Amino acid sequence: MISASGVAAQITELFLAVALAPLMTGWVNQCRAWLQNKSGPGPLQPYRMLGKLFQKESVIAYGASPLFRITPYILFGGMCLAAAIVPTLATDLPFNTAADAIALVGLFALVRVFISLAAMDIGTAFGTLGARREMMIGFLAEPALLMVLFTASLISQSTSLSITVGKLLQMDLAIYPSLAFAGIAFTMVLLAENARIPIDNPATHLELTMIHEAMILEYSGRHLALIEWAASLKLFVYACIGIALFLPFGIAQGGDSLGLILALPVLVAKLAVGGALLAVIETVSAKMRIFRAPEFLGTAFLLAVLGMLVHFLLES
Amino acid sequence: MIDGPITPLAASLAAVIAWLAIALAGVMFPKNLRLVSHVLFPTGALVALALAAAGWSGLAQNAETLILPLGLPDLPFHLRMDALSAFFLLLLGSVTAGVSVFAAGYLRRGEGTLPGLQCLYYHVFIASMTLVLLADDAYAFMVFWETMALSSYFLVTSDHRKAEIRSAGFLYLLVAHVGAVAILLCFGVLQGGTGDYTFGAMREVQHTAFWGGIAFGLALFGFGAKAGIVPLHVWLPEAHPAAPSPVSALMSAVMLKTAVYGFLRVMFDLLDMQVWWWGVIVLAAGLVTALYGVVFSAVQSDMKRLLAYSSVENIGLVFVAAGLAIMFRAYDMHALAALALTAMLYHALNHAFFKSLLFLATGSVLHATRERALGKLGGLIHRMPWVAWLALVGTLAIAGLPPLNGFVSEWLLLQAFLFTPGLPQNYLNMLVPVAAAAVALTAALAGYVMVKFYGVIFLGQPREEKLAEAHDCGPWERVGLVWLAAGCVLLGVLPVYVIGMIDSVTHTLLGRSLGNAAQGWLYLAPIHADRASYGPFLFLVVIVVVVLLAFLAVRLFYHGRIRRGPAWDCGFPHQTARMQDTAEGFGQPVRQVFEPFFRMRRELPDPFDAVPRYRVSVEDHLWYWLYLPVAWTADKVTSLVTLLQRGRISVYLMYSFCTLLLLLLFVR
Numbered sequence: 001m002i003s004a005s006g007v008a009a010q011i012t013e014l015f016l017a018v019a020l021a022p023l024m025t026g027w028v029n030q031c032r033a034w035l036q037n038k039s040g041p042g043p044l045q046p047y048r049m050l051g052k053l054f055q056k057e058s059v060i061a062y063g064a065s066p067l068f069r070i071t072p073y074i075l076f077g078g079m080c081l082a083a084a085i086v087p088t089l090a091t092d093l094p095f096n097t098a099a100d101a102i103a104l105v106g107l108f109a110l111v112r113v114f115i116s117l118a119a120m121d122i123g124t125a126f127g128t129l130g131a132r133r134e135m136m137i138g139f140l141a142e143p144a145l146l147m148v149l150f151t152a153s154l155i156s157q158s159t160s161l162s163i164t165v166g167k168l169l170q171m172d173l174a175i176y177p178s179l180a181f182a183g184i185a186f187t188m189v190l191l192a193e194n195a196r197i198p199i200d201n202p203a204t205h206l207e208l209t210m211i212h213e214a215m216i217l218e219y220s221g222r223h224l225a226l227i228e229w230a231a232s233l234k235l236f237v238y239a240c241i242g243i244a245l246f247l248p249f250g251i252a253q254g255g256d257s258l259g260l261i262l263a264l265p266v267l268v269a270k271l272a273v274g275g276a277l278l279a280v281i282e283t284v285s286a287k288m289r290i291f292r293a294p295e296f297l298g299t300a301f302l303l304a305v306l307g308m309l310v311h312f313l314l315e316s
Numbered sequence: 317m318i319d320g321p322i323t324p325l326a327a328s329l330a331a332v333i334a335w336l337a338i339a340l341a342g343v344m345f346p347k348n349l350r351l352v353s354h355v356l357f358p359t360g361a362l363v364a365l366a367l368a369a370a371g372w373s374g375l376a377q378n379a380e381t382l383i384l385p386l387g388l389p390d391l392p393f394h395l396r397m398d399a400l401s402a403f404f405l406l407l408l409g410s411v412t413a414g415v416s417v418f419a420a421g422y423l424r425r426g427e428g429t430l431p432g433l434q435c436l437y438y439h440v441f442i443a444s445m446t447l448v449l450l451a452d453d454a455y456a457f458m459v460f461w462e463t464m465a466l467s468s469y470f471l472v473t474s475d476h477r478k479a480e481i482r483s484a485g486f487l488y489l490l491v492a493h494v495g496a497v498a499i500l501l502c503f504g505v506l507q508g509g510t511g512d513y514t515f516g517a518m519r520e521v522q523h524t525a526f527w528g529g530i531a532f533g534l535a536l537f538g539f540g541a542k543a544g545i546v547p548l549h550v551w552l553p554e555a556h557p558a559a560p561s562p563v564s565a566l567m568s569a570v571m572l573k574t575a576v577y578g579f580l581r582v583m584f585d586l587l588d589m590q591v592w593w594w595g596v597i598v599l600a601a602g603l604v605t606a607l608y609g610v611v612f613s614a615v616q617s618d619m620k621r622l623l624a625y626s627s628v629e630n631i632g633l634v635f636v637a638a639g640l641a642i643m644f645r646a647y648d649m650h651a652l653a654a655l656a657l658t659a660m661l662y663h664a665l666n667h668a669f670f671k672s673l674l675f676l677a678t679g680s681v682l683h684a685t686r687e688r689a690l691g692k693l694g695g696l697i698h699r700m701p702w703v704a705w706l707a708l709v710g711t712l713a714i715a716g717l718p719p720l721n722g723f724v725s726e727w728l729l730l731q732a733f734l735f736t737p738g739l740p741q742n743y744l745n746m747l748v749p750v751a752a753a754a755v756a757l758t759a760a761l762a763g764y765v766m767v768k769f770y771g772v773i774f775l776g777q778p779r780e781e782k783l784a785e786a787h788d789c790g791p792w793e794r795v796g797l798v799w800l801a802a803g804c805v806l807l808g809v810l811p812v813y814v815i816g817m818i819d820s821v822t823h824t825l826l827g828r829s830l831g832n833a834a835q836g837w838l839y840l841a842p843i844h845a846d847r848a849s850y851g852p853f854l855f856l857v858v859i860v861v862v863v864l865l866a867f868l869a870v871r872l873f874y875h876g877r878i879r880r881g882p883a884w885d886c887g888f889p890h891q892t893a894r895m896q897d898t899a900e901g902f903g904q905p906v907r908q909v910f911e912p913f914f915r916m917r918r919e920l921p922d923p924f925d926a927v928p929r930y931r932v933s934v935e936d937h938l939w940y941w942l943y944l945p946v947a948w949t950a951d952k953v954t955s956l957v958t959l960l961q962r963g964r965i966s967v968y969l970m971y972s973f974c975t976l977l978l979l980l981l982f983v984r
Binding site: 062065067109116120121128133138309 | 694695697698708712715716717718723726727730731734742745746749750752753756757759760761763764766767768770771772775776777838839845846847848849850851852854855858859860862863866867870873874875877878879880881882883884885886888891893895896897901902904905906908909
């Protein structure tokens with residue numbers, strides 16, 4: 001069942017994700033800078049940032065427990081695992097038999113719980129504030145994401161992401177209303193889960209509004225580097241989920257090695273366009289009050305459930 | 317009497333007798349703490365292990381019956397052990413083993429009733445639960461059921477000098493008995509006029525749709541009262557915090573499961589019919605219970621009440637799976653019914669492990685700090701590392717995170733929902749995604765609740781001075797906690813073996829089992845490997861390997877230098893422990909988002925107050941909408957009696973006189 005080409009694709013994909021994720025973040029930031037009439041530091045800036053942080057020593061607060069120190073590694077490991085689950089280049093991924101779409105959502109939840117616990121570990125006012133807000137976003141975004149994945153699973157009759165993507169690739173090119181609903185819901189979840197603008201602002205430490213940044217305030221040096229890397233991996237993985245579910249063309253099927261080679265430029269092009277779109281969304285929308293966030297995510301949740309219902313009404 | 321090798325049923329009975337002997341030994345030396353805690357309770361734990369082994373071996377074999385020469389003259393106690401009983405005996409034995417060892421280190425002098433008496437109640441309690449699982453006639457079932465309720469009542473009220481504990485115990489006893497009446501009536505309907513109260517006879521009775529429906533309703537009400545289905549859940553958040561922690565653990569982990577067992581026994585074994593809308597009712601009741609429980613647990617500020625509401629949530633999920641199973645079975649979709657039933661039994665087993673682990677951890681915290689309010693704890697991971705790290709396992713498990721056990725059953729449940737679109741009714745097909753969404757929301761909220769639970773108790777700065785003196789738990793308690801935590805990990809990582817055990821239960825009840833479509837023990841694949849598969853062991857290995865590689869790579873390419881300094885906190889200089897979120901603060905988003913669920917009263921300070929106070933109280937609407945009116949009505953009705961009872965001797969003499977006159981009139 002496990003083929004050599006599958007293992008090769010799996011490993012390529014994982015390393016590609018780890019290597020490309022900061023570039024994706026840098027690209028989004030660069031696009032945002034351009035849209036705001038700034039020249040921007042260039043898309044390679046996150047790599048320089050990571051290099052600098054890795055070299056610095058870590059300052060850890062007196063009251064920190066070992067949980068605080070292992071969390072960055074768990075975050076990074078969890079996001080690598082997530083990157084291994086989502087089919088980006090090929091659908092023949094051996095690790096997909098070990099973890100399906102539900103496990104992917106569970107993995108995101110695991111990472112979220114760990115970072116929230118680490119944020120509460122030192123016992124600062126901002127840390128607990130960030131943890132509380134992050135968990136609030138999480139309990140609304142997680143079911144929405146699950147419902148989006150369920151809609152795709154209902155179409156493909158499988159929760160395995162590679163089989164789902166394989167089925168979606170074989171479908172006729174047409175607009176599926178359920179996927180349209182799911183797509184909108186997914187975009188909203190992506191914005192919320194990656195601390196992007198209507199919910200959170202990745203570029204500021206404005207005390208009253210921050211969520212993600214509040215949780216990682218106490219991190220520095222290599223720990224912060226790992227967390228930042230994990231955050232950009234998360235954005236990368238989310239973008240890849242979106243691509244795999246809603247724009248799957250170009251992903252290689254089975255053990256097709258030529259397809260695998262062709263899939264890479266297609267993926268990079270799609271990510272570039274997606275990143276630019278994300279920058280546009282972030283530029284044209286304003287940050288919401290934190291108590292508007294439940295409405296935003298509630299809408300996403302409803303849209304995702306509607307997607308499932310529409311699937312039953314119109315497509316089955 | 318027994319010629320061949322010892323049968324599982326005989327072994328279980330031997331375990332019961334051993335427990336009763338331990339109970340008696342406790343009564344003989346009621347004040348001898350050392351004997352009770354260091355000899356009797358560990359022996360009880362060994363007996364529990366033996367019982368677990370008996371349950372294990374009972375899973376594989378055919379039903380075995382035994383008639384005891386006790387009970388009514390024409391209805392001796394019938395005992396029977398089939399796969400369903402065996403599975404729940406395994407659950408009871410394996411969890412009780414951990415709890416009993418923990419209790420060996422937990423008992424203290426001067427806390428509540430004498431140690432010997434606690435030993436008596438405790439062992440009678442577990443023995444009666446064992447017998448409930450083995451009972452094969454209605455009379456025996458009710459006798460053991462009531463023994464279980466009474467012994468647990470005495471355990472709940474073991475600290476009976478406090479008024480609130482007495483009233484919690486009363487509420488528990490009341491709901492338990494209202495439920496018991498419903499169960500009794502249910503058996504009355506099930507025997508169908510034959511007058512034969514053995515379960516064997518009930519299986520043969522053909523019911524009409526009407527009486528079948530009545531039996532179903534009574535079973536749902538009666539067992540639901542014991543399990544904590546909304547609106548009959550009110551006793552749980554009162555009784556669990558009142559009881560000593562090992563007892564809360566047992567009640568939540570095992571006693572609620574006996575109710576689940578009873579419901580399964582009636583619905584899938586005794587009652588010969590299944591109607592699809594029964595499944596819808598159970599599903600709806602389960603969903604309401606799950607959401608209600610999790611939303612309320614998010615706003616609690618007492619750690620044991622929080623866990624009690626979380627038990628309500630988990631029982632809700634168990635009943636959701638039961639509802640799906642009933643629905644599938646009514647449509648003769650046995651493979652899917654097996655999937656839903658497997659999810660249900662798996663979740664019951666998981667809940668038994670992680671909930672008892674967490675309740676015991678709160679017990680250790682309670683002993684170390686004398687504090688149950690979350691707002692006065694904090695930072696205990698430094699003082700109590702054993703408890704904290706083991707509780708972390710339970711926290712991650714109950715939050716339903718892979719690769720621990722809570723995730724496996726949630727995964728199975730969601731798979732059962734995803735397979736639902738095969739149902740022949742279109743309305744049901746559309747209802748099910750909405751239900752799946754509610755389950756997903758519940759699971760996500762459970763994560764929120766558990767971050768609050770763990771973060772506020774174990775992380776952050778200590779919120780009180782006295783927490784600096786908190787001590788870690790002793791060796792007995794550690795063994796108990798490690799046992800349960802290991803259970804959480806193993807149940808999560810090796811699901812294929814667990815499902816192999818559950819298969820014999822589903823085979824007994826449905827004639828069909830889930831099996832594993834994937835080859836080998838690595839992957840779990842219900843129905844078909846292409847539909848869904850999950851390999852938690854690989855998942856765990858990969859995540860550990862990646863974490864280690866990342867760690868080593870950072871050390872290799874860079875450095876491991878660390879400097880300790882004061883917390884930065886955006887440069888804010890004066891950090892105090894009171895600036896952290898309290899339990900109330902952490903629950904605030906849930907209070908805001910789910911406002912209609914709560915009966916909330918808020919007192920906001922005036923800007924000119926010299927001593928500003930902010931107060932918020934969160935209560936249950938149901939208490940005011942349902943229980944207080946019922947209590948008020950009962951009060952009014954009973955107060956009519958005071959019309960007769962005037963307390964004056966002349967009036968009573970007049971009653972006697974009138975009675976005499978009446979009697980003379982009739983007897984004449």
